[in-house]
Amino acid sequence: MTDLQQSVDWTAELSSRRLKFRQLLDDAGCNVGLVFGCDGHAQHFRYLTNFVPVLGDCWLLAAGDLRCFLTFQWQIVEAIGRSGIDKWDAAFNLVPLVVDALKKARPKRVGLAGMERMPVPAWRALVEGLPGTELVDLSPSLAMLRRRKSPLEIDRLRAAARLTDAMLDAARTSTREGVSESELAAQLSTIPLASGGRCAFETTVVSGTEQPVPIRMPTARRIGRGDTVMIDLGAEVEGYQADATRTFVVGSPSAAQQKVWSVVIAAYEAAVELARPGVPCRDLHRAAAKVIEAAGYQVAHRIGHGIGLATSYEWPSLDTEESPLEPGVTICIEPGVYTPGAGNMKLEDDVLITDTGCEMLTRSDRGLELRA
Numbered sequence: 001m002t003d004l005q006q007s008v009d010w011t012a013e014l015s016s017r018r019l020k021f022r023q024l025l026d027d028a029g030c031n032v033g034l035v036f037g038c039d040g041h042a043q044h045f046r047y048l049t050n051f052v053p054v055l056g057d058c059w060l061l062a063a064g065d066l067r068c069f070l071t072f073q074w075q076i077v078e079a080i081g082r083s084g085i086d087k088w089d090a091a092f093n094l095v096p097l098v099v100d101a102l103k104k105a106r107p108k109r110v111g112l113a114g115m116e117r118m119p120v121p122a123w124r125a126l127v128e129g130l131p132g133t134e135l136v137d138l139s140p141s142l143a144m145l146r147r148r149k150s151p152l153e154i155d156r157l158r159a160a161a162r163l164t165d166a167m168l169d170a171a172r173t174s175t176r177e178g179v180s181e182s183e184l185a186a187q188l189s190t191i192p193l194a195s196g197g198r199c200a201f202e203t204t205v206v207s208g209t210e211q212p213v214p215i216r217m218p219t220a221r222r223i224g225r226g227d228t229v230m231i232d233l234g235a236e237v238e239g240y241q242a243d244a245t246r247t248f249v250v251g252s253p254s255a256a257q258q259k260v261w262s263v264v265i266a267a268y269e270a271a272v273e274l275a276r277p278g279v280p281c282r283d284l285h286r287a288a289a290k291v292i293e294a295a296g297y298q299v300a301h302r303i304g305h306g307i308g309l310a311t312s313y314e315w316p317s318l319d320t321e322e323s324p325l326e327p328g329v330t331i332c333i334e335p336g337v338y339t340p341g342a343g344n345m346k347l348e349d350d351v352l353i354t355d356t357g358c359e360m361l362t363r364s365d366r367g368l369e370l371r372a
Contacts (some may be wrong), residue, residue: 009152010050010082010084010152011084013050013150013152014048014049014050014083014084016150017047017048017145018048018062018066020145021033021048021062021142021145022062024111024138024141024142024145025062025111025138027141028109028111028136028138028141029109029136030107030109030110030111030136030138031063031107031108031109032061032062032063032102032105032107032109032110032111033060033061033062033063033110033111033112033113033138034059034060034061034062034098034102034110034111034112034113035048035059035060035062035112035113035114035142036057036058036059036112036113036114036115036117036118036122037052037057037058037059037114037117038056038057038058038114038117038118038119039055039056039057041114041117041313042058042114043146043308043309043310043313043314044113044114044139044142044143044146045058045059045060045114046239046309047142047145047146047309048060049068049079049082049083049085050082050083050238050239051075051078051079051082051083052239053070053071053072053075053079054075055071055072056070056071056072056094057070057071057094058070058071059094059098061098061101061102061105063101063102063105063107064105065087066085066087067085067087067088067089067101068083068085068087068088068089069088069089069090069091069094069097069098069101070088070089070090070094071090071091071092071094072090072092073090076088076090095121095122095125096125098126099125099126099129099130102126102129102130102133103129103130107130107133108133108134109133109134109135109136110126110130110133110134110135110136111136111138112126112135112136112137112138112139113137113138113139113142114139115135115137115139116139143315146308146309146315147306147315147316147326147328147329148326148327148328148329149308149328149329149330149352150328153240153308154328154330154352156237156238156239156240157237157240157242157307157308157330157350157352157361158361159197159237159240160197160200160234160235160236160237160240160241160242161235161242161244161350161361161362161363163191163192163195163197163235163237163242164192164233164234164235164242164243164244164350164362164364165244165362165363165364166191166195166235167188167191167192167203167233167235168231168233168244168246168362168364168365169364169365170187170188170191171184171188171231171233171246171248172246172248172364172365172370172371174187174188175223175229175231175248175250175370176223176250176370177222177223177224177225177250178222178223179222179223180218180219180220180221180222180223181205181206181207181218181219181220181221181223182205182218182219182220184205184218184223184231185202185203185204185205185218186203188203188231188233189203189233191235192235192236192237195235196237197235197236197237198235198236199233199234199235199236200233200234200235200236200241200242200243200311201233201234201241201243201311201312202217203218203231203232203233204216204217204218204230204231204232204233205218205229205230205231206218206229206230206232206343206344207221207223207224207227207228207229207230207343208221208227208228208343209226209227209228209256209257209340209341209342209343210340210341210343211340212338212339212340212342212343212344213338213344214300214301214336214338214344214346215232223250224250225250225251226249226250226251226254227249227250227343228247228248228249228257228342228343228344228345229247229248229249229250230245230246230247230336230343230344230345230346231245231246231247231248232244232245232346232348233245234311239309240307240308240309241307241308241309241310241311241314242307242311242350242361242362243307243311243312243332243334243348243350244332244348244349244350244362244364245334245336245346245347245348246347246364246365246366247261247264247344247345247346247347247368248368248369248370249368249369249370250370252369253368253369254341254342256341256342257341257342257343257345257368258368259342260297260337260339260342260345261342261345261368263291263292263295263297263337264335264336264337264345264346264347265347266291267287267288267289267291267292267303267335267337268288268333268335268347268349270287270288270290270291271284271285271287271288271303271304271333271335272333272349272351272358272360273287274287275325275331275333275351275353275357275358276325276353276356276357276358277324277325277326277327277353277354277355277356278324278325279324279325280321280322280323280324280325281316281317281318281321281322281323281324281325281331282318282319282320282321282322284303284304284318284333285302285303285304285318285319288303288333288335289303291335292335292337295337297337297339300336300337300338301334301336302317302318302319302320303318303319303333303334303335304318304331304332304333304334304348305317305318305331305332306329306330306331306332307330307331307332307350308330311332316329316331318331318333325353326353327353327354327355328352328353329352329353330350330351330352330353330361331350331351331353332348332349332350332351333348333349333351334346334347334348334349335347336348347366349361349362349363349366350362
């Protein structure tokens with residue numbers, strides 16, 4: 001895709017999103033919209049601007065024209081180019097600037113998204129600075145807009161999945177005796193960076209068999225023969241994040257490793273079988289959990305969650321969400337069993353729900369044994 005075509009695609013995409021956001025405001029009787037984002041939790045802001053700062057808070061004010069505010073001014077030129085919004089301001093103490101701009105807009109009702117992540121001092125400044133103005137929580141409504149991914153979003157998620165597969169393929173060839181967890185994680189993390197993307201989150205490598213934990217940061221521990229090696233990683237392309245896991249055994253798997261892996265595969269297949277429109281999200285978790293518990297193991301975490309502008313924070317959480325899956329929803333499915341003797345064993349793939357079933361976005365070899 002050319003830079004020009006990419007720009008045209010984003011212009012149309014952002015225009016559509018902003019029109020829908022304006023409709024949400026109108027439906028809620030709000031004449032002004034305000035969107036807040038902070039480090040790691042700026043998905044609503046990014047959805048409407050195609051930009052998120054590397055550090056600090058961000059605010060979007062929709063009062064006729066769009067205006068944005070950042071903690072730091074370093075990225076304003078980039079932000080203008082990515083968003084198509086001309087008005088950007090920055091201040092280290094950002095809240096007074098936002099409150100002053102809101103006062104000038106003279107709002108009667110403000111539709112506010114991101115309130116669940118807003119610091120208490122910022123909330124108090126809004127309430128005290130706008131006496132008589134009603135603040136309406138629009139986070140759930142805006143989150144609904146983000147559930148079903150657009151063709152552009154699906155294109156970016158497919159690209160992120162391809163990069164993630166490249167990371168997993170490299171993991172399969174690079175996992176060997178003597179390499180440390182941190183060395184392996186560092187090597188894999190360069191792959192999306194070299195391709196113009198980034199890591200969706202810190203690459204995780206957990207090795208060994210006797211001290212299983214669902215997740216931890218890589219250590220200086222060196223991988224040895226007989227080890228189980230679980231690698232959880234993901235690439236990000238233009239904000240869209242993949243999330244996948246592979247598990248390897250260095251050498252021939254033991255009977256304990258083979259037994260646990262067979263349970264993980266069965267749980268994975270049970271969940272994938274249900275990944276289709278109309279199936280309640282929780283049914284995927286229940287099906288996989290049933291397999292794990294029937295084999296005598298505990299379910300250590302949810303069986304999956306959404307992917308998009310986030311991974312773990314993206315809707316839905318498969319263990320609690322009762323709404324049905326719909327075409328355009330993107331999720332990961334990640335059953336795991338963690339037990340002494342076998343170590344960390346998890347299999348995770350990214351899935352797009354289609355009109356008739358699902359499409360596997362990540363496709364790297366799922367085999368347990370490493371090729372010599």
